[in-house]
Amino acid sequence: MKCSDCESKLDRYVDRELNNTEALQVQLHLEGCPDCMDHYDFESKVKRLVKHSCECDTPPAFREKLRQLLS
């Protein structure tokens, strides 16, 4: 696998959307290519940062109000 192929599959690899064969190919490339591995780490970190930043729980008072309403 070339770096450009790896690059084009990186989004789907990060999102766990590749099939097993493709995922394995990317994994093998990453293990032997520090540059792509670095890029992969970066994109995974951005994804985790977005998730972690946007997470929030429902205000308890609203949850209770909704529960009453649906009963």
Next chain:
Amino acid sequence: MAEPAEPAAATPFAEEALTHLDTLYRGALRLTRDPDQAQDLVQEAYLRALRYQHSYQPGTNMKAWLFAIMRNLFWDRFKGSRKEDVSLDDTGDFLLYEKLKDEGAKPESDVLDKIAVSEVVDAVEQLPPLHREVVLLVDVEGFSYKDAADTLGVPIGTVMSRLHRARQQLQKSLYDYAVESGIVRANGMRQVSQS
């Protein structure tokens, strides 16, 4: 003296639906960008879900079904009012990683550690809603492309292209913030933020 109110007993359907409340609330909050509007939207979505519960097929993805109801209500309400907000300007191919690498910020991911949570939320909320909802589903809620496509009623290819553009725009916003706040210096790249 009045008896204390009995704990409300919701139906099994409502109970199951309520296990997905955080996902709906988060989604509504990021879509409306306003806690009060988010609560209105979620409440309306739950009432509608209850009314149309016969159309839910047991064993299928209830979270996706509920999210679809919520975002459809959102679009019914807000479509048209902010037309300019719907499309995403072409940012060109912007890759934050490449940009930081070019500028010698090593390791690149250290920059991410310095970006405040509120800035990331801002960057997400500034995305046009069509792109924002894909990021919410795939990145925040961990939906597969297929589930996101079903929820949004679009082909998987559309999910992928919107996600790609959303991420580029998001990374561009984070980069601009990093430059403005001095986290990175745009050495030799000044034409990007000035002119």
